[in-house]
Amino acid sequence: MKVQLIGFGNVGKSLLELILDEYPKLEAMKLNLKFVSISDSKGTAVDEEGLDLSNVLKYKSVGWSGCDYYLKGYSALDAIKCIDSDLVVELTPSTNNGEPGLSHIKTAFTLKKHVVTANKGPLVVAFKQLKNMAIENNVDFLYEATVAAHVPIFCLxxxxxxxxxxxxxxxxxxxxxxxxxxxxxxxxxxxxxxxxxxxxxxxxxxxxxxxxxxxxxxxxxxxxxxxxxxxxxxxxxxxxxxxxxxxxxxxxxxxxxxxxxxxxxxxxxxxxxxxxxxxxxxxxxxxxxxxxxxxxxxxxxxxxxxxxxxxKFKSPRQTAQAVLNDIIKVALKRKCTRQPA
Amino acid sequence: MKVQLIGFGNVGKSLLELILDEYPKLEAMKLNLKFVSISDSKGTAVDEEGLDLSNVLKYKSVGWSGCDYYLKGYSALDAIKCIDSDLVVELTPSTNNGEPGLSHIKTAFTLKKHVVTANKGPLVVAFKQLKNMAIENNVDFLYEATVAAHVPIFCLxxxxxxxxxxxxxxxxxxxxxxxxxxxxxxxxxxxxxxxxxxxxxxxxxxxxxxxxxxxxxxxxxxxxxxxxxxxxxxxxxxxxxxxxxxxxxxxxxxxxxxxxxxxxxxxxxxxxxxxxxxxxxxxxxxxxxxxxxxxxxxxxxxxxxxxxxxxKFKSPRQTAQAVLNDIIKVALKRKCTRQPA
CATH class of the missing domain: 3.30.360.10 (Dihydrodipicolinate Reductase; domain 2)
Structure with a gap:
């Protein structure tokens, strides 16, 4: 499954670290998760064959200096529109008007991409609209991390x-x-x-x-x-x-x-x-x-x-675990519809 | 989905009552649950077109007197072997050697029927064997109600x-x-x-x-x-x-x-x-x-x-709710593999 990460702050970084740590488990599930782009507020790292996540974390920590697959000024919205993917993981900060997350999520839906988010903003201002768009476009919309991230409320x-x-x-x-x-x-x-x-x-x-x-x-x-x-x-x-x-x-x-x-x-x-x-x-x-x-x-x-x-809250990794669980759920469901037993 | 109920004590009765109460919800899920047989220790009620559950509850309460679809002496094992079904719900009492539940479950598996159970006995004596049989026969095996039935442990x-x-x-x-x-x-x-x-x-x-x-x-x-x-x-x-x-x-x-x-x-x-x-x-x-x-x-x-x-424990219906949730999970999964989107 081709994934695009939008927003590369603490949760985004924890998510990539978690994926690297739990790589054997993810491999065993045969989800074939491939991060084709990662956008922060200044630009986007792109590799349609799948980014090397440990490299990404290393470059990010030094402000992307020396990284030739990071395109400065290439916005998240451009990335969602122009790069082929199955799932958009929206982790930009929550705002009162829901932007820029709202536009990211709506654009993803119109392109029939699934969305996983930890961003409350869009859901608070436009819950029903987003839910309906997901249904109309027949895609998943999961947001476990938006409410008490370390308690698996929506999953339960x-x-x-x-x-x-x-x-x-x-x-x-x-x-x-x-x-x-x-x-x-x-x-x-x-x-x-x-x-x-x-x-x-x-x-x-x-x-x-x-x-x-x-x-x-x-x-x-x-x-x-x-x-x-x-x-x-x-x-x-x-x-x-x-x-x-x-x-x-x-x-x-x-x-x-x-x-x-x-x-x-x-x-x-x-x-x-x-x-x-x-x-x-x-x-x-x-x-x-x-x-x-x-x-x-x-x-x-x-x-x-x-x-x-x-x-119990012990580390920000718990939010990343909620996001990763949503990603896996989307991927498992796709596996199921692609390969009927 | 064609269901066979084995064991018709308190949990079995609560299960049927719950299904009747939540009928609109189950209808909306389009699971098409049909109980084709219900066995107690003395015999089996059979209707391959689907039993009328409120009738079943009524007849059971008067010892099956006057009920012409209840076959005295027709055992649970006979029912599992001879009646076409997709899922066996095993609710006989737990025993130290796991019987008769163990034989019911094994027989169901060899006939490629899914199993949902609230019966600890078989799982305590033959956990690995039963798990392996379920995998080999490519069927589901769910048992939420066996451990702290009102806490959704295995689902979580x-x-x-x-x-x-x-x-x-x-x-x-x-x-x-x-x-x-x-x-x-x-x-x-x-x-x-x-x-x-x-x-x-x-x-x-x-x-x-x-x-x-x-x-x-x-x-x-x-x-x-x-x-x-x-x-x-x-x-x-x-x-x-x-x-x-x-x-x-x-x-x-x-x-x-x-x-x-x-x-x-x-x-x-x-x-x-x-x-x-x-x-x-x-x-x-x-x-x-x-x-x-x-x-x-x-x-x-x-x-x-x-x-x-x-x-919190408040009523035996909670165990039935755990069993029903397992039944729905099996049915939803089948829907998914039958009708890929």
Whole structure:
């Protein structure tokens, strides 16, 4: 399968490293993954026969100097349009208007290329449109890494509960706020906890979207749209951030509870409500054990009842693992349709 | 897809009820599930055009009286051999020698029929043989419900971590012992807690296999063999039950910890060790939140790190849901190989 990588930051680099490390496993699956182009913001490395990934990583680390297969100014969009491929892996940064990822994904779909992405932006602004384009063009569209990357949420939903129905979801989807709340529970003020989070690399200096619950709300939009095949936008989520969470933390301590910025998706009759807000969690609820960069989701099913999944955050490679799993799923499916048994 | 149901106890009945309840969902998937025979210990209901499931449930509840498609004395094995079908769903009770399930499954495989089962027995005594037979005959063999039925363990492993590797597993797989330990933590003696478990329907009067950790060990065998493609038997598991767990519970309380009958599968270098024993669990470990009939598993992956999954037990329908999910997976795969896009 011919793959194009768009966006070559931390996740992209981790992805290539992971592929090199797990090469024997991938070989055994006979997927024949071939990276025909890799684009960053300044240009594109191209080899239609398949790039040597260890070379790519080496050249990237020195700013592509001395690399003759890197075409400066050859944009991601040009690469998607002009280079033959089966799958576009879109890993550019998330933005409020979804660009440039949105154009990358739409262009890939019109050319009947599958898309795997870790980029929330396009999915938040144009979920239904993108889903419909994927269906019309008969291609796969997978995005496991967009919501709590280290928890395999979409994979679980698409394979393990095929005849079931979700009635409610509770999730902890934002690491920055979870880190800050954990620090506050240790006695720090909001400001101190935020400073610690920035120092530890958990919060960006532009932390507003995290602290005000907007990042978590974006994930709620993607998850709710996936579950209910709906077209919710960010404005449909009732959002409360953690700037004024201190009194709740004091009260929670008094009641021997924990505080979490809880994402909630609730279906009641045919009404679906979406919410992000700090909530008290009792200690016998597994959500209370989700600390710092860990993430979790709890599904309430009609038949399967309550299923809780959490994952400890230990390294950015976990996001790359989610992306790679999506890539493999696309490749395995193609293998299946190409070679009917 | 033509299905034969073998074993018509609680899980079988829940399965048919679930299928009737979720009929619109199954219809939409175009799987065309048709039950051509249903066998219990005394005979077999047969209709090669597809049995009416609500009729079957009605007749079963009155001991098949008045039902002219129920053939008394027509055994499960006869049904598997003589009736045309694609899939055998094996739900007979688990036994120490694996029979009669073992013969049912082997016979199905030699006739190139897929098998879905909730029956641990055959998998504990002949895991590798059955796996190999399935591969040789190019059929599916799914058994989600055999290990912690309400936690989608095998589904998760087979779809969400395709290029990853498991280094360690910790699980809580036995409801009876978990119930007894929870009761003891509330101050009951072992004997009182056991009596309560029997009264509440969590322990059978023949409780030895549960209390002595043997049932949990069986699940360890199936899970370890699946993960490592190995051929462990029951004797390879180091097992300690909960008859003498009281001092550990006292000590755990002193340390503000919980006690669980922990199943462990540990890979170190190329050595794999299997163990079932009562262990102290700290309160910030999500395993500590798994109470009474709930079950859980924690995987330690090389790339994805720690993934924890738990499920609350609320009704036997959850086991049926695991079986139905396996049935749907087989049917979807067949659809894919039959109608390449």
């Amino acid at each position: 939903l698409s394979s393990c509960f095929l005849a079931d129905e979700i009635l409610k979801v509770e999730g902890i989807f934002n690491a920055t706020t979870n880190y800050i709340i954990c620090e506050m529970e240790k006695g720090n003020s909001f400001q101190n906890a935020l400073d610690n989070a920035i120092k530890a690399g958990w919060a960006e200096t532009n932390y507003a979207d995290d602290v005000d619950g907007v990042d978590a709300a974006r994930k709620v939009v993607i998850l709710a749209n996936t579950i209910f095949d709906s077209d919710f936008k960010l404005k449909d989520v009732k959002v409360e951030g953690i700037r004024n969470v201190e009194p709740l933390i004091v009260e929670a301590k008094r009641q021997s509870k924990k505080v979490k910025l809880l994402c909630e998706i609730i279906k009641k009759d045919s009404e679906i409500s979406l919410q992000v807000s700090p909530k008290m969690i009792p200690l016998d609820d597994p959500l209370s054990t989700v600390n710092y960069g860990d993430m979790a989701v709890k599904f309430y099913f009609k038949n399967s009842q309550e299923i809780f999944v959490s994952a | 492993l087979s779809s969400c971590f395709l290029a990853d590797e498991i280094l360690k597993v910790e699980g809580i797989f036995n409801a009876t012992t978990n119930y007894i330990i929870c009761e003891m933590e509330k101050g009951n003696s072992f004997q009182n807690a056991l009596d309560n478990a029997i009264k509440a329907g969590w322990a059978e009067t023949n409780y030895a296999d549960d209390v002595d950790g043997v049932d949990a060990a069986r699940k360890v065998v199936i899970l370890a063999n699946t993960i490592f493609d190995s051929d462990f038997k029951l004797k390879d598991v180091k097992v300690e039950g909960i008859r003498n767990v009281e001092p550990l519970i006292v000590e755990a309380k002193r340390q503000s910890k919980k006690v669980k009958l922990l199943c462990e599968i540990i890979k170190k270098d190329s050595e794999i060790s299997l163990q079932v024993s009562p262990k102290m669990i700290p309160l910030d470990d999500p395993l500590s939140t798994v109470n009474y009939g709930d079950m859980a598993v924690k995987f330690y992956f090389k790339n994805s790190q720690e993934i924890f999954v738990s499920a």
